Amino acid sequence: MEKSKKMKYKLLLYLVLLTLSLIKTNFGQDTASFDMQEVSAFTTSIDATGQYAECNNTNPDKDVKRYPEFESEKPLYGSVTFDSNYTIPDSGTKFYFAIDESKGTNKGYDTFYFDSNHNLDLTDDKPLNPIEKLPKGLLQSSGNEKIIYFDYLTINFDYGPEIGIQPFKIIPCLTFHSSGYVYLNFIPTVARKGNICIGNYKYEAILIHDYKISGRFDRPDIKISLTPREGAPPLGRWQGADMMRGIHSIDGKLYSFSTTPKGDKLFVNTYKGDLGIFTIGSGKRKIKDMSVMGCLMSENTAVAVGKENPGEWPSHTTQCEIPVGEYFPNTIYIGYGDFSMKIEHNEHSDGRPYDRQGRPMVYFIKIAKDKPFVFDFPNQPEILFTSPKKDAKFKSGDSIRIETYLIDQKLDFAILRLEKNSRKLPPLVEIFNSSGKRIVTGAMEYG
Secondary structure, eight states, X not given: OHHHHHHHHHHHHHHHHHHHHHHHHHTTTSEEEEEOEEEEGGXXXXXXXXXXXXXXXXXXXXXXXXXXXXXXXXXXXXXXXXXXXXXXXXXXXXXXXXXXXXXOTTSOOOEEEEOTTOSSBTTSSOOBOBOSSOOTTOOOOOSSEEEEEBOOEEEEEEOOTTTOEXXXXXXXXXXXXXXXXXXXXXXXXXXXXXXXXXXXXXEEEEEEOOSSOOSOSOXXXXXXXXXXXXXXXXXXXXXXXXXXXXXXXXXXXXXXXXXXXTSSEEEEEEOOSOEEEEEEOOTTSSOOOEEEEEEEEOSSOEEEESOOOTTSOOOOBSEEEEESEEEEEEEEEEEETTEEEEEEEOOOBTTBTTOOTTOOOOOOEEEOSSSOEEEOOOSOOEEEEEESOTTOOOOTTOOOOOEEEEEETTTTEEEEEEEXXXXXXXXXXXXXXXXXXXXXXXXXXOO
C-alpha cells in the first residue's frame, strides 16, 4: 500500500512538473497574471455610456408574439442585441422591449417591458419602473435631454461550460433629446479593477462593458482603461487601443491582453509571433508623397498602423511591421500626394445606413512574414446610396433624404473625408425628374 502511495505521488508530481514545463515552454515569463476585483461601475473613473438602442419605432415588431396591453396610445418599441461581435454576422442574442405610459398618453414613460426570458412574449416578464435611488455618478437630466433611469435589469449570460449561466445587472436609461430623438442605453453596473504590470511598468487597470454588453469579460470589445503608475508611459491612442483586442508597443515589445470569463484574472501577454510589413503604395500612379496612420482590425485583434506614441496618435509612416494575420481597415488616415482621406470598413448597404445586412467582413489586408502587403487602391470606387433605397418611388410633395458613401465594393471599405490640398471634395449631384429634366445640381457631402 505504501509503495502504491509513493508511485501515485511520483506520478502526480511528474504531471505537475510536466504542466509547469509546458507553461514555461509556451509562455515562460511572456504571460503574467493579475487579480482583478469586482467594483461598482459607478465608482470608477470611466463614464460608461452603455450599449445604445434606438426606440423611435412606434410600430410593434412582427417577430414578437405578444405585447402587454398598453395604457399609452404611443408606446415605444425597440430591440437590442447583446454579446455580439460585429465582425461576425448575426452573432449575439437579440432581445425586444417596449416602454409604456401607465397614466395615459403624454403623461410620461414610466413602465419598461423587456423580454428577459427571451421567449418573444413581453407579458410574462416583470415590468420595470423608474429607479427610486440612483447610484452616484449617473448622468442627470440637462436642458437638452430628459433622462429616465429604470430599475435594475438582470440578464443571464452563458459564461462557458465550467461556469455556466450567470446573472449580469444593467440599468436601462431612456433619453429624450430636445430635437425629438429618443434612445435607450443599457448601462453596466459592475466593473473589474486591479494593479498590473506591462513589462517593467505598473498600471491601474479597469475593465468595463461600454458600447457592448456581453456579460463576459473575455470578449474583444471589452473596454480596458490603463492608468500609468510610478512614471509608466501612457499607452498610445488609436481606435481600438482601449479595447481588450488592442495590441500595444512598449519599449519595442508588443503586448496583448486577455481575461477569464468572469474577469477576475487579467493576463498580459508578450507577443512572440511573426511580423509582416504593411505599406502604402501608388498603384503605378504618379504619386510620390504618401503616408498612412491608424488602426487595422481582425475578429479578435486591433493593431496600430504607424509608430505607437505614448498618449498620442501613431506617427504617419509609409510602412510598418504588424503581427501576421488578416485584417480590415478599421480606421486609417492616408496622405496620397495632394489628396488626403479617411478609410473605414463599410458599415452600410444599399438603402440602409449602418446596416451590413449580414455581410461577412472582408479581411483583404493579408499580412505575411515573407511578403509585404501593399495598399494601393486597386479598384475604381463607386457611389453607394444609403438613402433612398434603390427603385424607391415617391409622390409629389414627399420629402426625400439623399445620403451617399464612396466605397470600394470589392474590398468593402468606405472613403471618407476626401480632400485635396486640405479642401473638401464633395461630389457634384444632379437630380432629374421622370421626364429626364434636370431639376437640381449641387455639391453634397458624403454620409
